[in-house]
Amino acid sequence: MQLKPIVVGCGVLLVAVTLSADDPKSLLWQDTGPFKHVDDSPAHRFSQQLLLHHRNRLRIASAPSALSADVGDVSVLVDNGAIVFPAAPQNPFDLSLPTSIVWMPTAGGFAVSFGAASLDPNVGSVLPLTDDDTERVTLPFSFPLFGSNYADIFVNSDGNITLGAGDAESALRDSARLIGGPPRIAPLLDDLNPEGGGSVSARVAADRVVVTWTDVPEFGVTNANTFQATLHANGTIVFVYSRIESQFGSPSGGRPSMVIGVAEGGDEGPFNQVDLTANLPATLEAGAIFEEFSTAHGTLVDTQELSREFYRTHGDKYDFLVVFTDFAVDLGDAFAFNQPIRNDTLGLSDFGHFDFSDGFGSESELESFVMMGNIGVYWPDERKLVDPPIRMFRFLGRFFGPDVLTPPFLVPPPQGPHPISRRARWFGTSEGFGSFTLGLNSAMSVMGQEVGHRWMAYAPFVHPTKGIGPDSFDLLGRAFSHWSFFFNVRVPQIQFGGDPRASSMEGNAIIDFGGNVFGDCVHPGETRFRTEPYELIDGYTELDQYFMGLRLASEVGPFWYVDEPTTPGGGASSESLRSTDAVNLVGACGKRVNLTVANIQAYPGVGPRVPAIGDEIDQDASGAPHADVKTMAFILLVQQGPPNSHASPTGQLDTIRRTWQAYGNGPATGGRGRFDTSLSPPVH
Numbered sequence: 001m002q003l004k005p006i007v008v009g010c011g012v013l014l015v016a017v018t019l020s021a022d023d024p025k026s027l028l029w030q031d032t033g034p035f036k037h038v039d040d041s042p043a044h045r046f047s048q049q050l051l052l053h054h055r056n057r058l059r060i061a062s063a064p065s066a067l068s069a070d071v072g073d074v075s076v077l078v079d080n081g082a083i084v085f086p087a088a089p090q091n092p093f094d095l096s097l098p099t100s101i102v103w104m105p106t107a108g109g110f111a112v113s114f115g116a117a118s119l120d121p122n123v124g125s126v127l128p129l130t131d132d133d134t135e136r137v138t139l140p141f142s143f144p145l146f147g148s149n150y151a152d153i154f155v156n157s158d159g160n161i162t163l164g165a166g167d168a169e170s171a172l173r174d175s176a177r178l179i180g181g182p183p184r185i186a187p188l189l190d191d192l193n194p195e196g197g198g199s200v201s202a203r204v205a206a207d208r209v210v211v212t213w214t215d216v217p218e219f220g221v222t223n224a225n226t227f228q229a230t231l232h233a234n235g236t237i238v239f240v241y242s243r244i245e246s247q248f249g250s251p252s253g254g255r256p257s258m259v260i261g262v263a264e265g266g267d268e269g270p271f272n273q274v275d276l277t278a279n280l281p282a283t284l285e286a287g288a289i290f291e292e293f294s295t296a297h298g299t300l301v302d303t304q305e306l307s308r309e310f311y312r313t314h315g316d317k318y319d320f321l322v323v324f325t326d327f328a329v330d331l332g333d334a335f336a337f338n339q340p341i342r343n344d345t346l347g348l349s350d351f352g353h354f355d356f357s358d359g360f361g362s363e364s365e366l367e368s369f370v371m372m373g374n375i376g377v378y379w380p381d382e383r384k385l386v387d388p389p390i391r392m393f394r395f396l397g398r399f400f401g402p403d404v405l406t407p408p409f410l411v412p413p414p415q416g417p418h419p420i421s422r423r424a425r426w427f428g429t430s431e432g433f434g435s436f437t438l439g440l441n442s443a444m445s446v447m448g449q450e451v452g453h454r455w456m457a458y459a460p461f462v463h464p465t466k467g468i469g470p471d472s473f474d475l476l477g478r479a480f481s482h483w484s485f486f487f488n489v490r491v492p493q494i495q496f497g498g499d500p501r502a503s504s505m506e507g508n509a510i511i512d513f514g515g516n517v518f519g520d521c522v523h524p525g526e527t528r529f530r531t532e533p534y535e536l537i538d539g540y541t542e543l544d545q546y547f548m549g550l551r552l553a554s555e556v557g558p559f560w561y562v563d564e565p566t567t568p569g570g571g572a573s574s575e576s577l578r579s580t581d582a583v584n585l586v587g588a589c590g591k592r593v594n595l596t597v598a599n600i601q602a603y604p605g606v607g608p609r610v611p612a613i614g615d616e617i618d619q620d621a622s623g624a625p626h627a628d629v630k631t632m633a634f635i636l637l638v639q640q641g642p643p644n645s646h647a648s649p650t651g652q653l654d655t656i657r658r659t660w661q662a663y664g665n666g667p668a669t670g671g672r673g674r675f676d677t678s679l680s681p682p683v684h
Helices: 042-059 175-179 303-311 382-386 443-452 542-547 575-579 597-601 647-665
Strands: 002-008 011-017 029-031 069-071 074-078 099-106 109-115 134-145 148-156 160-162 184-189 199-204 208-216 225-232 237-244 257-263 271-273 282-285 288-294 320-325 337-340 368-374 390-395 420-425 428-430 434-436 483-488 506-508 510-512 527-531 559-566 587-595 630-638
Touching (some): 074 303, 175 288, 303 368, 320 443, 382 647, 483 575
Parallel strands (some): 320 630
Antiparallel strands (some): 099 109, 109 282, 225 237, 390 420, 428 434, 483 559, 510 527
């Protein structure tokens, strides 16, 4: 028996634990790879795939049918020429400066040409824009765009103007962002930061509005960008460029890109991706007319074309398509993702019905498309898919609070500005990256999150004392589609046993000490909390199972989260951690807020779950309602060669398929799951 020091604020708590040479909790740290488990917002993901599908359809005029076949319960799908989009080199910004681009409205589009390169020196008043900010500007005229007229515009700090609504989001500044959301006029859609220097100004005249970005740098870098957009009362738009030093966005997060263009918004086509330098002048119908400047991208997959190809040889009887590849695929800033396709269930959030299934070749049966990426990064061993080895990994560049597990006799002191080592699961080994981790996740918990996005985590609630307001979203973390870091999402112990488990949908298993037990909470009325020292990520809580239609609301006990979290010892706000995935042994002070399902149902537009069980009305032999069976097709996408030449990854995927069915129907749901992963499921 040895004493392991655990730092708790300003003091040290000695906890007795047993250590041995083969104790998996005592192994040395290993460097992490670059993988991140990230899911883009559903709307942005749909825009990306819609654009990719459009590009593939233009690239392949008439794609031949793929040479695909089923091997047992795995469908091996061969690229038909329009599913896999090849890697592309970077597209650097290449406009000759100074220059201008003139957009003359036509019936249904614009005539686009280069014009005189002259900035209007009268830039008007400086707008009080900060980073990722928007400001409304009222017009003395009605500006026409794509058949609508607007009495005001929204100037956004990120080099663009929107109509009907502002855009202060921090999502990627790419062509999918351009075509989605509100109508947009983008002289330079980029991650610009007026707080870092320069200014954004607007001058309103009787017949035009002039918006100027003067020496505005990108976020996180030192450069200057000067350009202007003039919107004339007759609908003509003029972009003028004087100085562009952009590096395609901030150095971290996503594939750096920036876009010049005009779009109707709402994913309305047709889409015209042009080379402004080579293709102008041109008269084009819109939709959207744009050029995206970006760094190089890897091999991409068109999920719409893949789905359509699958349905050419399979019936429309699957709720989920789950796809792996046997080659490296570029998923942007994600390790895996869920693409929501259809929802007829009420009570998941304040959104209602939607159905994109027709674009994927399904007739209102398909609910979710799950992309899991290259099968080569997953363990081939069934046991390790569920319970991978535990290592001490080094995490650099992030600080999670004072409760830090760094036993000096077990790990060499990490280097860097925030030297923290964390317990984590050894997710796998990838060529070129070595050992890597997705934090406390296993392969099954990652799949659990992507499958879980069919239903969650999207729910607001009514705060028991503050009512409806900003706090109504406190249960939500990253992209408002994961649970918050400060939400106690402890999976019932009976489901897995052993180490405490946090939900696959993120959040943490949190200890409530019941008061300011260590004396390091500096604000009155605060309670001391800590994430479990040996927590893992696995499975679904009672609340998760309610959203999945596996439990009635009456079967879900009370739950709680930490409100107004602060740092022990210092008292600074810890709100920025809400979007962080689960991390063990992190301390916080704050106020416990107790909730029930009724708090969620009371939020306007949410209400009770309908149907109360399942997503489709389904009954057993007695006529009693029960959760409907979720049919899942597991697909291996390969680039070439007949299916029987891919025996090894096909066998590996079959192992993953069988493991998921046992996991999803067993411990992850406490035996309530009803997943059927066979390619020939009975009619349920």
